Structure formats: structure tokens, C-alpha cells
Amino acid sequence: MNAGTRLRAEALRAHHGAREVLKGIDLALPAGGFTVIVGPNACGKSTLLRSLARLHRPSGGTVLLDGLSIARYRPRDRARLLAVLPQGAEAPEGITVVDLVARGRHPHRSLFQPWTAADQTAVETAMVSAGVSLLAERRLESLSGGQRQKAWIAMALAQGADILLLDEPTTFLDLAHQIDVLELCVALNRAGTTIVAVLHDLNQAARYASRLVVMRAGEIVAQGLPEDLLTPGFIDAIFHVPCIVMPDPLTGKPLIVPKPVPPSR
Amino acid sequence: MTGLAGRRQRLPGRAIARPALCQVALGLVSLALALACLTLGTIRLTPLQALQALAGQESPALQLLVDWRLPRIGAALAAGAALGLSGALFQTLLRNPLGSPDIVGFDAGAFGGAMLALLAGLAPALVALAAFGGGLAAGILVYLAAGGLHAERGRLILIGIAVGAAFTALGDWMIFVAPLDIALVAANWKQGALAGVDAPRLAIGAAILGLLLPLGLACGRLVEALALGDDKAQSLGVPAGWARLRLGLVGLGLTATATFIAGPIGFVALIAPQAARRLVGSAGLPLATSALFGAAFLLASDAVARIALAPRSLPVGAVTACLGGAYLALLFGTWIRRGERLR
Numbered sequence: 001m002n003a004g005t006r007l008r009a010e011a012l013r014a015h016h017g018a019r020e021v022l023k024g025i026d027l028a029l030p031a032g033g034f035t036v037i038v039g040p041n042a043c044g045k046s047t048l049l050r051s052l053a054r055l056h057r058p059s060g061g062t063v064l065l066d067g068l069s070i071a072r073y074r075p076r077d078r079a080r081l082l083a084v085l086p087q088g089a090e091a092p093e094g095i096t097v098v099d100l101v102a103r104g105r106h107p108h109r110s111l112f113q114p115w116t117a118a119d120q121t122a123v124e125t126a127m128v129s130a131g132v133s134l135l136a137e138r139r140l141e142s143l144s145g146g147q148r149q150k151a152w153i154a155m156a157l158a159q160g161a162d163i164l165l166l167d168e169p170t171t172f173l174d175l176a177h178q179i180d181v182l183e184l185c186v187a188l189n190r191a192g193t194t195i196v197a198v199l200h201d202l203n204q205a206a207r208y209a210s211r212l213v214v215m216r217a218g219e220i221v222a223q224g225l226p227e228d229l230l231t232p233g234f235i236d237a238i239f240h241v242p243c244i245v246m247p248d249p250l251t252g253k254p255l256i257v258p259k260p261v262p263p264s265r
Numbered sequence: 266m267t268g269l270a271g272r273r274q275r276l277p278g279r280a281i282a283r284p285a286l287c288q289v290a291l292g293l294v295s296l297a298l299a300l301a302c303l304t305l306g307t308i309r310l311t312p313l314q315a316l317q318a319l320a321g322q323e324s325p326a327l328q329l330l331v332d333w334r335l336p337r338i339g340a341a342l343a344a345g346a347a348l349g350l351s352g353a354l355f356q357t358l359l360r361n362p363l364g365s366p367d368i369v370g371f372d373a374g375a376f377g378g379a380m381l382a383l384l385a386g387l388a389p390a391l392v393a394l395a396a397f398g399g400g401l402a403a404g405i406l407v408y409l410a411a412g413g414l415h416a417e418r419g420r421l422i423l424i425g426i427a428v429g430a431a432f433t434a435l436g437d438w439m440i441f442v443a444p445l446d447i448a449l450v451a452a453n454w455k456q457g458a459l460a461g462v463d464a465p466r467l468a469i470g471a472a473i474l475g476l477l478l479p480l481g482l483a484c485g486r487l488v489e490a491l492a493l494g495d496d497k498a499q500s501l502g503v504p505a506g507w508a509r510l511r512l513g514l515v516g517l518g519l520t521a522t523a524t525f526i527a528g529p530i531g532f533v534a535l536i537a538p539q540a541a542r543r544l545v546g547s548a549g550l551p552l553a554t555s556a557l558f559g560a561a562f563l564l565a566s567d568a569v570a571r572i573a574l575a576p577r578s579l580p581v582g583a584v585t586a587c588l589g590g591a592y593l594a595l596l597f598g599t600w601i602r603r604g605e606r607l608r
Contacts, residue, residue: 053500054499055496055500075503075504076502077502079500079501083500084497086494086497086500088496089493089494089496090360090492090493090494090497091492091548092493094546094547094548095548096548099548103489103490104501106486106489106490106501106503107502109486111483159500159501
């Protein structure tokens with residue numbers, strides 16, 4: 001087993017009702033990597049992420065966290081190693097950013113244990129890392145979508161986990177906030193957090209991912225460096241979009257430019 | 266990093282001042298109300314007389330009077346606290362201020378179960394158990410009919426209202442067919458009347474609450490996590506399914522016990538948690554404050570019930586229903602202004 005692997009899926013299968021959504025996934029996620037999972041709608045990428053985080057019970061196969069089946073961890077022990085930002089998290093009305101971030105300390109606290117200096121430090125550090133310290137006293141609902149997403153990320157950081165799974169963290173954000181959130185992920189990744197994210201935008205995936213996982217119809221069709229995978233032929237085959245691929249003038253990463261297609265196609 | 270020092274005291278665990286203050290204030294209000302209720306009635310006492318009678322230093326007649334009035338006060342406090350806490354648990358569980366056990370028919374279910382046991386002539390302890398069984402039956406029915414945990418919340422509440430109506434009808438029918446003596450007791454009970462509370466029933470109810478109230482209050486951390494959604498709770502290491510089951514069972518137990526003590530009293534579970542949240546100024550529903558508010562609210566309502574049309578005494582349920590109706594109108598008004606739908 002690869003020593004640099006934190007999270008690994010072996011022959012992972014999952015169902016939504018009778019429909020098989022994951023058809024035997026084998027995947028090793030490198031420690032310290034920024035892995036982005038992409039694929040057409042309904043290809044199972046969200047279910048894969050949810051299964052990795054044990055938000056979804058797989059119907060077969062295993063997920064290994066640090067070499068041990070994730071099902072065998074006590075939930076709070078798992079929560080100290082791995083944090084998830086799921087889609088559609090909701091917050092009670094009127095909660096402030098600092099209160100939300102403090103709730104990330106849940107797996108470190110118990111019924112009779114008072115708030116400690118370590119909890120305090122973790123919350124403050126998390127807010128600084130996510131760039132929301134100045135918003136600490138603001139109510140969550142008064143923030144922009146991007147600021148809100150950063151508050152949620154701060155909460156995940158306060159959890160103290162060094163693996164962070166994000167399910168479409170940029171959906172519903174405008175472009176500036178999308179970039180803001182992704183740059184934050186890059187910064188966290190540089191600081192040592194292992195990041196796995198499901199993204200929709202191929203160009204953003206190409207720019208930010210250190211490793212790309214491409215799925216289609218419940219299977220992984222390719223994985224590797226974005227610059228190796230993203231060729232015009234491959235993109236047309238998976239996403240049915242004829243395009244040209246050129247080096248991004250700023251980063252040198254692949255930049256995908258779709259070709260106009262006649263409506264009849 | 267500058268400016269963080271100023272925020273230190275606002276972090277949880279340090280920000281205990283306001284909730285603790287509210288709890289102490291509500292406790293004092295309840296005490297004052299309890300003393301006031303001892304003095305109220307056809308025979309009025311002075312607070313001093315009431316205190317002396319409590320200490321056993323009054324004439325036997327006054328002594329008797331106070332012993333008579335005490336169970337009713339105890340029942341109001343116990344049932345009110347149970348309802349307030351149960352309301353906070355269920356409104357968190359169903360993520361809706363209307364997701365209260367009295368609205369979704371759990372108290373009607375509990376009353377139906379208790380009636381069955383009463384008709385069968387069972388002992389008070391078994392009547393309490395049957396009340397829990399009835400509440401559980403109503404809960405399971407609502408859960409199944411709405412299509413499980415992931416049902417749309419508005420749907421769950423509408424089905425709950427229907428199930429509650431069915432159980433209310435069942436209770437009415439049982440009163441109708443019951444022998445006259447039981448029917449009289451039951452009809453009084455169904456009004457949510459604290460007048461008929463006897464010492465044995467209160468003792469059993471209090472013993473159950475002695476177990477359930479701490480269990481419910483200990484759910485605070487689960488409530489905080491579940492308020493962020495099931496996925497996020499799961500991500501924090503809270504097994505959401507188990508947490509929901511625990512909240513639901515404790516909440517049902519509290520509702521059933523309150524119903525066993527005082528009959529199906531509406532609107533306390535609905536109002537107390539929201540009022541407590543506004544008092545404390547917290548995000549999410551504060552459990553202990555909800556329980557204390559429920560206790561004070563029900564006792565105050567009972568005081569009104571006793572003096573509003575004196576010498577005739579109203580059922581306390583009628584008073585809470587009047588206040589509850591006003592609250593509902595206010596709530597819907599806010600929703601309509603904000604353009605929200607019943608989610």
C-alpha cells in the first residue's frame with residue numbers, strides 16, 4: 001500500500017434506490033493533493049465524494065481512511081481526521097459566523113467538558129485561515145454567497161481535520177467568489193490540507209487540480225494530471241463538446257475553448 | 266489578527282451570561298407565580314399566610330387549602346416544562362416552527378392511548394405507558410404516511426395535523442362510549458384541565474420527568490449539530506439517524522408525560538421554544554430556557570384560567586389556545602410579509 005495515500009476506495013459500489021450509481025470504483029487519493037472530481041451530470045461524482053466521507057452508505061466495497069476501513073472508525077474520531085462541506089448545508093436563522101465556526105469543534109467536545117483554550121485557538125485560527133475573522137460577529141444570512149461558503153470552510157477547519165472534502169463548493173457563486181473560494185482551497189492545500197472537490201467547471205478544474213479524476217456513468221474513466229488528460233478528443237468523448245485545448249496564457253495549464261456547434265447536432 | 270481579542274468573550278462557553286440570566290429570571294418568575302397561585306381562589310390568602318402554611322405553621326383549614334392547591338401548581342410547572350422542552354426538540358427535528366408535537370398530533374395520540382388504558386381500567390402507571398404508546402403510534406403513522414425521514418417538511422406537518430385530528434376524533438368517540446363516571450373524568454382531562462390532577466398521578470408523572478428532562482436537556486449538543494442539516498451533523502461525527510431517533514423518542518416521552526399529567530394542552534410546545542429563543546437571542550432553540558419558559562407560561566395561563574371568570578374556572582387549555590391563536594396569526598403574518606411558504 002502506498003504510504004502517501006490517506007483515503008482510498010476499493011471496488012466501491014453505491015445505489016440510489018435500485019439504480020447503481022457507483023459501479024466498482026478503485027481510487028487512491030494522495031496525501032497533500034488537491035484532487036478534483038469532474039464528469040457529466042449524474043455520473044456519480046457527488047455520490048463518490050459522499051461515500052468517501054461516509055455520508056452515503058456504499059452497497060459494496062470499502063473506503064479506507066489511513067489504511068483502516070472508514071466504517072470502523074468511531075464517528076467523532078473520523079470527524080477529527082476528515083471534514084466535509086456537503087451541498088445544501090443549512091444554518092439556524094441568526095447564527096453568527098463565530099458561532100458557526102465554533103460548532104466545528106463538536107468532535108473535540110463532550111457534554112460535561114467546558115470550552116477550552118484549545119477550542120478557542122482552533123476557532124480563531126480557522127477564521128484567520130479562511131479569511132473570515134473580520135466577519136466573526138456578522139450574521140451568516142447577511143453575508144454574500146462567497147463569504148458564507150468561506151465561513152462554512154472555516155467551520156470545517158475548526159474541526160481540526162486535515163482532509164477536506166467539498167461537494168461543488170462554487171455552485172451558485174458568481175465568478176469572483178468562485179475564484180475566491182478556489183484560491184482559498186489552494187492556500188489551504190499549500191498549508192498541508194488534503195483536498196478533494198467535486199467541480200463543474202473544467203477550466204477551473206484544470207487550473208487548480210493537482211490531480212484530476214474523470215467519471216462517467218458510475219465509473220472512473222481516467223485520472224492523472226490535468227495537462228495529460230484534457231485533450232480535445234477526450235473531452236469530446238466524455239462531455240460531447242468539440243473543442244480546442246490551448247495552454248492557459250497565465251498558468252500554462254490546459255484551457256478548454258468549446259467550438260460553436262450547429263443546433264442540429 | 267487584530268480585533269480578535271475583543272471577540273473572545275463572545276465565543277460559546279464564555280457567552281453564558283445572557284442564557285443564564287434568562288434562566289434565573291424565568292425561575293424567579295415561576296416561583297413568584299407559584300406563590301401567587303397558592304393565594305388565589307375563592308378563599309384568598311396573603312402571601313405570608315401561604316408561606317406559613319407551606320412551613321406547617323397555619324390553621325389546619327388553611328393547611329388543607331394549600332395542600333389542595335399545591336398539586337395543581339406542581340402539575341402546571343411539570344407539564345409546562347415537559348411541553349416546552351418537547352417543543353424545542355421537535356421543532357429542531359422537523360426544522361420548522363410549526364413542527365411542534367401539539368400541532369402534528371402527538372399529544373392527541375398520547376391522549377388516545379391514555380383513554381384506551383383508562384377505559385380498560387388500568388393502573389395510573391400503565392395509563393402513562395399507554396400515553397407514550399399512543400404518542401409513539403401517532404409519530405410512526407406521521408413518519409410512514411409522510412414517506413420517511415426525507416419527506417418534505419411541510420408535507421410532514423400537514424399529515425401530522427390530519428393524524429392529530431383522527432386521534433382527537435378517536436378520543437372523542439371513546440369519551441362518548443365510555444361509562445359515565447370515566448367519561449366525566451376523561452372529558453375534563455381532555456380540556457387540558459389541571460384542576461383534576463391528583464397526587465398519585467402527579468407523583469408518577471414527576472418521577473418519569475425526573476428521568477426524561479435530564480435526558481432531553483442532554484440533547485443540546487445533538488440539537489446544535491442537527492440544526493446544520495443531516496449531512497453536516499454526520500460530518501461532525503454525529504450519527505444523524507440515531508440522533509434523530511433519540512430526539513424523537515425523548516420528545517414523544519415528554520409530550521406523553523405532559524398529556525398524562527394534564528391532558529392534551531395545545532400551544533405551549535409551539536410557543537415556548539420560539540419565545541425562549543428570542544429571550545436568549547440565540548441561533549437555534551435553547552433547551553433549558555424553553556423548558557423554563559414552558560413551565561412559567563403554563564402556570565401563568567392556569568392563573569388566568571382561575572381568575573378570568575371567577576368563581577368559575579376555565580380549562581387551562583382554553584387560555585393557552587387563545588394565546589396560541591394570537592401567536593399563530595403573528596407567525597403567519599411574518600411569513601406572508603417575508604413572502605415565505607410553509608416549508
